[in-house]
Amino acid sequence: MIKEIKTSLYCSWCLSEAPTLITYIGDSIVKMECQSCGHVYRISKASLYSSILSEWEKRALTKPLRLAEEIRNHPSRFVLSFPFRVLSKPFRVTKELAQAYLKS
Numbered sequence: 001m002i003k004e005i006k007t008s009l010y011c012s013w014c015l016s017e018a019p020t021l022i023t024y025i026g027d028s029i030v031k032m033e034c035q036s037c038g039h040v041y042r043i044s045k046a047s048l049y050s051s052i053l054s055e056w057e058k059r060a061l062t063k064p065l066r067l068a069e070e071i072r073n074h075p076s077r078f079v080l081s082f083p084f085r086v087l088s089k090p091f092r093v094t095k096e097l098a099q100a101y102l103k104s
């Protein structure tokens with residue numbers, strides 16, 4: 001889900017075309033780093049979070065089917081684990097991404 005791509009872009013800090021490291025989360029660019037002068041362009045956190053949320057919405061589409069299967073196989077276990085699961089999943093995804101973003 002996190003990709004780094006090396007390309008060549010015009011840097012407005014060192015005023016030349018330089019090798020640039022682009023970091024993506026999902027389909028969104030979150031960071032561009034000029035390898036010549038080291039200048040880092042960061043993309044706003046608002047757009048980062050909106051891409052995390054849309055990614056989670058895509059994953060959640062398969063969830064009702066899996067849950068229905070589980071109710072059928074283990075009705076009592078399902079009742080106990082349901083609230084925790086629904087709450088913990090998006091939180092965990094967001095936390096992983098946030099940590100990866102802060103480290104980079």
Ligand SMILES: [Zn+2]
Pocket residue numbers: 011012013014015018034035036037038039
């Ligand atoms: Zn530069």
